[in-house]
Amino acid sequence: MDALDRALEKSGAAAYVMVGSSDYPDMRYLTRFITTDPIVYIRRIRERGFIIVSQMEYSRALQEAATGVMTRADAGLLRILEEEGDRWRALARMVADHAGGKILVPPDLPYALGYQLGDLAGVITDKGTIASMRAKKSRGEILSIGRVQRKTEKAMAHAIGCIRRSKPRNGGVLWLGGKPLTSERIRSEIHALLMHQGCLVKDTIVSCGRETAAPHNRGSGPLYEGEPVVIDIFPSDERTGYYSDMTRTVVKGDPAPEIREMYTAVKAAQDLAASIMKPGVSGQEVYQAIVDLFSSQGYRTGTEGFTHNLGHGVGLEVHELPSLGPGGGLLRQGNVVTNEPGLYYEKTGGVRLENIGIFTRTGYRCITSFPRELVV
Amino acid sequence: MDALDRALEKSGAAAYVMVGSSDYPDMRYLTRFITTDPIVYIRRIRERGFIIVSQMEYSRALQEAATGVMTRADAGLLRILEEEGDRWRALARMVADHAGGKILVPPDLPYALGYQLGDLAGVITDKGTIASMRAKKSRGEILSIGRVQRKTEKAMAHAIGCIRRSKPRNGGVLWLGGKPLTSERIRSEIHALLMHQGCLVKDTIVSCGRETAAPHNRGSGPLYEGEPVVIDIFPSDERTGYYSDMTRTVVKGDPAPEIREMYTAVKAAQDLAASIMKPGVSGQEVYQAIVDLFSSQGYRTGTEGFTHNLGHGVGLEVHELPSLGPGGGLLRQGNVVTNEPGLYYEKTGGVRLENIGIFTRTGYRCITSFPRELVV
Numbered sequence: 146m147d148a149l150d151r152a153l154e155k156s157g158a159a160a161y162v163m164v165g166s167s168d169y170p171d172m173r174y175l176t177r178f179i180t181t182d183p184i185v186y187i188r189r190i191r192e193r194g195f196i197i198v199s200q201m202e203y204s205r206a207l208q209e210a211a212t213g214v215m216t217r218a219d220a221g222l223l224r225i226l227e228e229e230g231d232r233w234r235a236l237a238r239m240v241a242d243h244a245g246g247k248i249l250v251p252p253d254l255p256y257a258l259g260y261q262l263g264d265l266a267g268v269i270t271d272k273g274t275i276a277s278m279r280a281k282k283s284r285g286e287i288l289s290i291g292r293v294q295r296k297t298e299k300a301m302a303h304a305i306g307c308i309r310r311s312k313p314r315n316g317g318v319l320w321l322g323g324k325p326l327t328s329e330r331i332r333s334e335i336h337a338l339l340m341h342q343g344c345l346v347k348d349t350i351v352s353c354g355r356e357t358a359a360p361h362n363r364g365s366g367p368l369y370e371g372e373p374v375v376i377d378i379f380p381s382d383e384r385t386g387y388y389s390d391m392t393r394t395v396v397k398g399d400p401a402p403e404i405r406e407m408y409t410a411v412k413a414a415q416d417l418a419a420s421i422m423k424p425g426v427s428g429q430e431v432y433q434a435i436v437d438l439f440s441s442q443g444y445r446t447g448t449e450g451f452t453h454n455l456g457h458g459v460g461l462e463v464h465e466l467p468s469l470g471p472g473g474g475l476l477r478q479g480n481v482v483t484n485e486p487g488l489y490y491e492k493t494g495g496v497r498l499e500n501i502g503i504f505t506r507t508g509y510r511c512i513t514s515f516p517r518e519l520v521v
Numbered sequence: 522m523d524a525l526d527r528a529l530e531k532s533g534a535a536a537y538v539m540v541g542s543s544d545y546p547d548m549r550y551l552t553r554f555i556t557t558d559p560i561v562y563i564r565r566i567r568e569r570g571f572i573i574v575s576q577m578e579y580s581r582a583l584q585e586a587a588t589g590v591m592t593r594a595d596a597g598l599l600r601i602l603e604e605e606g607d608r609w610r611a612l613a614r615m616v617a618d619h620a621g622g623k624i625l626v627p628p629d630l631p632y633a634l635g636y637q638l639g640d641l642a643g644v645i646t647d648k649g650t651i652a653s654m655r656a657k658k659s660r661g662e663i664l665s666i667g668r669v670q671r672k673t674e675k676a677m678a679h680a681i682g683c684i685r686r687s688k689p690r691n692g693g694v695l696w697l698g699g700k701p702l703t704s705e706r707i708r709s710e711i712h713a714l715l716m717h718q719g720c721l722v723k724d725t726i727v728s729c730g731r732e733t734a735a736p737h738n739r740g741s742g743p744l745y746e747g748e749p750v751v752i753d754i755f756p757s758d759e760r761t762g763y764y765s766d767m768t769r770t771v772v773k774g775d776p777a778p779e780i781r782e783m784y785t786a787v788k789a790a791q792d793l794a795a796s797i798m799k800p801g802v803s804g805q806e807v808y809q810a811i812v813d814l815f816s817s818q819g820y821r822t823g824t825e826g827f828t829h830n831l832g833h834g835v836g837l838e839v840h841e842l843p844s845l846g847p848g849g850g851l852l853r854q855g856n857v858v859t860n861e862p863g864l865y866y867e868k869t870g871g872v873r874l875e876n877i878g879i880f881t882r883t884g885y886r887c888i889t890s891f892p893r894e895l896v897v
Contacts, residue, residue, distance in 0.1 A: 155737065180737075181724065201828055205735055225601075233628055252609060256635030257628030263636075270633050272584070333717060340712040343705065345723055348557075418835045459626060 146191065152249060152274040152390060153190040159246025160189040161271070162262070164236075168459040171251065171275040173386055177467065185220075185236070186212070187243050195345060197222070197239070237261030251275065273466075280466040281479035282457050287503055288385040290481055291512050294461040294501060295376050296342040297389045298515050300335045304351070306374050307331055308397050309521040313370035319397055328353065328364035339380045346380035350392075357394070357495035360453055360487060368501070370398040373494045379463045388463045391513060392484050392499030395521045407488045407496040408519045410442050414486035415498050415517075418455060418469075422484070422502075422509035427471020431455060435486055444488055456483040478502040484511070524565065528625065528650040534621025534843045536565040537647070540612075540634060542714045546837035547627060547651040549760030549762055554586040555824045561596075562588070563619050570760040573598070573615070623677070627651065649842075656834050656842040657855035662763065663879055666835065666857055667888055669758040670765035670877060672718040674891050676711045677769060680727070680752050683707055684773050685897040689746035695773055704729065707752070722756035726768075733770070733871035735831055736863060746774040746804035749870045764839045766859050767889060768875030771897045783864045784871040786818050790862035791874050791893075794831060794845075798860070798878075798885035804849020807831060811862055820864055832859040837876055856880040860887070 147163055163186050167173040176186060176196050184202075188194030195213030197220045198206045202265035206214040217223065222239045234394040237258055240248070247267040250259055262268050282290070311319035311326045319326040328351040331422055339346045352364030354372035368374055377392040394408065414435045421429055430454045437447050438444045444450045454470030467473060476482070482504065487497030525537055539562045541661040541754030543549040552562060552572055552582055560578075564570030571589030573596045574582045582590040595598065598615045613634055618626070623643040626635055639642050658666070687695035687702045695702040704727040715722045728740030730748035753768040770784065790811045798807055808831045812822045820826045828844030837859050843849060843856055852858070858880065876889035 179724070200824060202737065205738065232636065250632060252633035253631040255629040256626060256632045256644070259632030260635065260639075260644075268632070295640070336716045337713045340716045341709050344710060345721075347721060 148274055148278045154422050156249050156269045158249035158269050160187055160244035161249045162187050162240055163251050173461055174279050176212050178206055232336055232343050233257035234261050239267055241266040245427040267299055268298050274468050279460055281477055288390055291381040293387055294389040294512055297391045300338045300378055303338055304331050304335050305395055305521055313352045317370040318367040318419050325367045327367050342501055343383050344380035350377035358489045358491050373404050375497055384512045386461050388459050390459050390463055398517055403493045411486045411488055411496050411498050412517055414438055415484055418484045419509055424476055424478045424504050428467050428469040432470050449490055450488055452489050456485055458482055476504055478504050478506055524650055524654050526567055532625050532645045534625035534645050536563055536620035537625045538563050538616050539627050549837055550655050552586050556584055609633040610637050614640050617642040652842050655836055658857050665761040665763040666765055669763055670888055672720055673754050673765045673767045676714045676754055679714055680707050680711050681771055681897055693746040694743040701743045703743050719759050720756035721759050727754035731843050734865050744884050749780050750871055762837050764835050766835050766839055766877055768873045770872045772895055779869045787862045787864055787872050787874050788893055790814055791860055794860045795885055800852055800854045800880050803851050804843050804845040808846050825866055826864055828865050834858055838879050852880055854880050856884050
């Protein structure tokens with residue numbers, strides 16, 4: 146009896162039902178089946194659950210899915226479609242036939258299906274049961290995240306290596322290999338390297354100077370001597386679907402004293418967070434400890450200074466539960482969470498360091514193994 | 522007055538409402554705004570429509586969106602959230618305040634929102650108005666699809682070039698550059714090349730031998746001499762969001778006679794389909810013509826032989842309307858559709874050829890410009 150069974154029992158529903166392709170992370174999580182076409186998942190209380198797939202996907206699903214498998218024809222859909230003109234009504238009838246009572250659904254179930262199911266069987270909206278299950282990682286999931294983190298570190302090493310080997314020219318623009326070193330160039334090198342390693346990656350941040358004051362600015366144009374460069378990479382492994390997430394801030398040449406001080410403060414905050422994170426502490430508490438540390442050094446939290454959460458869960462999505470921020474709940478063994486303090490000032494720029502780690506039985510074990518050096 | 526206005530008028534609804542990020546293709550289509558955070562789109566009848574975004578996205582949305590823009594605060598969400606504990610209820614109240622009457626929604630609106638809107642304002646489920654608008658491409662959309670198709674062909678040429686240059690070693694495994702040539706290696710080369718061209722790509726199929734009998738098997742392990750290799754690539758352009766889709770089947774060395782015959786039949790089927798497709802013909806008719814052609818040559822349709830549809834629309838999704846299959850409706854000028862006959866037998870393997878083309882005023886113009894050669 147797992148959390149989903151308990152949610153079913155508590156709600157009085159007979160089955161949990163969701164619809165989607167494997168791009169829908171809850172579907173991928175519960176079925177482990179990769180499909181671009183939407184499938185139906187039905188899990189009756191205390192049963193293993195099964196998916197309903199097209200005839201074409203049946204044999205592959207039998208081999209690959211972590212659930213039972215039924216074809217649409219065997220589930221009765223083709224027969225029902227002969228009687229029902231509306232395909233959502235037909236789908237709902239098929240689902241109701243197999244659910245055997247009231248149905249628990251995620252809030253983002255397609256409305257047309259939920260509406261018809263409400264009419265046929267009764268619908269109860271679930272509040273985050275699967276998200277909460279996903280937050281506690283298995284050994285296999287932790288291995289998958291570790292593997293993509295190793296690849297991320299290779300890409301980071303390559304990116305920082307380019308900056309290290311570059312030389313400033315007139316106006317302080319960094320040059321490498323006879324060309325200016327730009328955000329776009331480093332991003333494309335990172336992406337090519339990760340693709341070669343079997344990763345999917347997009348929206349990598351390589352920002353410089355004033356750009357770094359906005360944590361989500363992707364960055365564009367040349368990189369400059371003496372200015373902070375923030376590199377934030379969050380690929381997923383194409384095969385497993387698991388993400389990692391990593392950030393470093395570096396400067397080629399001599400940074401402004403404010404940037405040096407911010408870097409020292411961010412590094413200390415990351416160390417403090419790593420030392421106090423353990424199962425039983427809340428995400429809110431850890432976040433607050435960092436707010437307090439920054440505050441004691443004169444760095445504010447809010448629209449400038451420490452402007453974002455301290456961390457977030459990582460798994461089949463790059464942002465998932467738990468949250469290390471205001472309202473963040475209890476942290477548990479098996480959580481995989483980023484530790485990413487940052488400081489941002491419009492006129493000075495930004496500094497962020499992001500590691501990722503696992504909540505063990507007694508503490509937090511960082512799995513990022515990469516130096517933190519400001520000046521390269 | 523466009524198709525959406527007509528749908529609003531016909532349904533008696535005051536406004537069309539949808540929710541999602543730009544990963545939701547209808548949102549990207551109607552707003553042209555790129556965002557990873559979900560936004561709300563509201564379009565009252567005969568108005569331009571507007572999106573509701575976070576304060577942080579406001580100035581970017583003003584510049585980039587094809588619609589009006591309002592912040593959540595200005596839309597009243599923050600005020601309503603102070604009164605409502607449930608965030609779906611709060612969102613529904615905000616939407617109802619702006620819609621001004623009954624609301625037309627897509628079938629895949631999140632159920633929790635639709636349920637609350639039903640209570641507050643009345644909800645009518647739309648049947649595919651946006652999908653049908655999206656099926657008819659503008660000149661700009663056709664250019665975007667053409668551009669990504671050119672990049673796809675470069676990747677295909679590179680992949681087939683690797684197979685062509687490889688040499689069989691013991692056991693018939695193909696080797697290139699001192700290493701076995703595997704599905705994974707070719708997939709990773711294709712992905713790296715497409716990433717460098719600014720494309721997003723995943724799930725590329727490079728299957729070989731028995732694997733090819735399952736059209737969606739991605740393939741793994743070494744490629745073999747004399748065996749069919751199916752390469753199916755469907756990237757999207759990161760900047761525009763438009764997809765292309767392309768498949769070739771090749772053999773290094775000497776294929777089995779059955780594979781040669783299947784290849785000839787599939788090529789003839791593709792030529793026949795291209796010659797009969799034109800506006801006013803239905804997707805069902807075109808599909809049936811190919812079923813009949815295959816049948817006349819002894820190839821069945823169903824669980825083996827011709828096991829999938831003949832084609833599908835391509836645009837902001839890799840599979841969209843119209844369908845060239847059972848129940849496929851009338852084809853219209855501006856449709857962009859794949860032409861992809863295939864034959865699959867458990868013991869022999871599979872052969873598929875996939876081109877893409879545009880329905881012009883009088884016919885079907887193929888935009889794939891790439892040789893069809895079995896033996897390389």
